[in-house]
Amino acid sequence: MYAAKKAASPAVGAQVAVIGGGWAGCAAAVELAGKGARVTLFESSRTLGGRARAVEVQGRLLDNGQHILLGAYNETLGLLTRVGVDPAGALLRLPLQMRYPPDSGALDFAAPRLPAPWHMIVALVRATGLGRDDKLALAQLFTGLRWMGWRLDQDVSVSTLLERYGQTPRLARLLWHPLCLAALNTPPERASANVFMATLRDSLGARRAASDMLIPRLELSALFPTAAARYIEAHGGVLKTGAKVGALARAAGGWELESGERFDAVVLATPPGAAAALLAPHAEAAALAAQLNAFEHEPIATCYLQYDAGMRLPLPFCALLDEPATGRFGQFAFDRGQLDPGQAGLLAVVISAAAGAAALEQEALAQLVAAQLAEAFADPRLAAPLWSRVITEKRATFSCSPGLVRPGNLTALPRLVLAGDYTASDYPATLESAVRSGQAAARAILAGDRLPPENSSSSHAAGDGADGPVQ
Template structure:
């Protein structure tokens, strides 16, 4: 039976327990609406969540947030998440182990002086490297970090005559870290948008924020608690199988929860992965067609059409693998993280290594190595991949003992992000069905698939419903 409500208080279902769903749920609850947050699994967090292994709480992937992530920071403020208690804040840096030859760290000075001095002091770059890097930065600012015609990041770097060494040690790692797409097929327009909000903004925007608590407790659990204290409910282990738009303008769910099935909703936020949301919308379109519902004009940017035609192209996906290696508790790297030169020909897969002991007090001696946009690595047997990564660390860090970890855990997300290619058409949050909106890092945004784009999308979806 539908719950009674005041004229201004709406009942909203948010389907999907990731960061986009969290952002939508919090935004709606903050406006005093009754929110039902629904997740099919028993855990919130989506593709940014914690898991348990050998008594340790590990993230399913090592993340870095930026000071430019305004929507994430705004959500943290609403939820009472203090940055100083939950993140290690570092200045922008790209530092390799000594023999790799590059050391770039931005000092804490006003922008753009921080980058100018970092470039002047940078070790491992020639004068020619520094000159072309400075020229690229100046030109990008003059262009307002925009491109009229999109191209690949590799094409952009060639156009501005970036040196091979700069591409290898600076631009390629930044592109892969930000877009999780190889530079030769990554969108230069999206890459410039990330650079604009970090390198091209105030100094604090370029700061790197490394979580010091697990991702589940960092945001989704705090969002769930906020929801409960504002009159909402969280439904875990509840699968939504279908949606029904009623003639009275309200929505109903077909789910594994009799309680939810008996309710009527004023709006629904579909914060599920793109392919799942698309299936829901195709079902709705088929129903509308069978009921002879008049069709509405579809747009190039929207999933939501009244009949199954002209749906957006399906996304291609990129993998991310995180390899956790546990050593003795006395192991400590010189820095919280290092960049690494990957070279598949040498079985060097790691691109960044993080000292988890400097982030989490209870994870002394643990290293996390990230392998992004490397489908080849995902197909290697996990024991073999861990052995190869450990050997890479032993060689580049010149610590032979790193070849023999006490234990390891390899976590691969084969569909971690969509492939952020040039001119990719991403759907808007708005559908053509009243009261039904989309949320997810795949929706239209000038950012790639990141926690920030998920948060932005969730906030935008909530605003559309209101």
């Protein structure tokens, strides 16, 4: 018996431009390069990573936003392993929890390492800061969500969903409000219940490990983009940073950039507005460009506060009671020193859906956050950091509103696909949705039956990407 010879992918040897070096673009480029496509990755900034990267501040690298991943982020974790990053060492794995500063009288909810659903049942029984009515309401909600299959036929806001299931004001304030902000970066009163439920389904409602919280120990560039760059180049790809693509023109059998470089296919992995600008000149994509331009966005601010190296919070991260009307903007505080010994005394405080906070001067916001920490942890030293820095991503995510229609990866233009956390998905704008979208875009190109096979007579040139891939 003879083994059948495996057919080569139609994209082997094809020259593909990936425009945008965020996590979606890097994921697409890794997938394509690993399957033999000749990839050129274009990124307008000098560093890869997009809205999840490190920036230099006062001679040190800080993330442009503190992230939490979930154990359910299977594609992201698999991709890290593929490019040579060990998730076990790169991420601190903690059981699902919502814990406020000790002695605050607020919620202390932490799941033990038990099989599902016992981890949630025991966590609910043990939780402090919730009364009997709160716990019954929480159990009622989870029963209802499971019964309905974690989805509504008619999407509504998260606030409306919580009202329907009789969630108490205390439960909404201490659990659902911060979870919604953290997951969707959209306030509950205008956040999609269906997207929120999908996040709960694959975390709280799944196997125990899926609900674990994963906090990066490495700065975000080292967590994935830097390793992705090495992988892409090792597989014959080319990286072009500081290279903005301003126009795409149809060419025989593919696409041409304003630089004159030609490619067989394009992955457009820029933010929605930038993608719309490149698509708008093409009549077939006019409706898609308009759809992308209609996306609304939400900011995220991260306030870094440096203290003496001996400063340490009781936990690696804690929830905070935010109340913007009284100057309490912080929602989660992270002790970076407990994640990376080289950052001892550095705290990162995250403010999601941060429109109000972003309107303040950086120094004023940092002072308010420091005062909030001092009050929350009953430690006056926290009111006087050695230095501070606020990093705000003004268009960090799309506004995840009820019924929002998100485009798929495929477009009406041949050999051009979209990739980004804003594309159609059950998930909000997360690293996992960006990775999944990038991989889906790459698979669409790899499955394309009109791409030239390896050793074809195609005359397309990709500039520095003319060398063949490493096999």
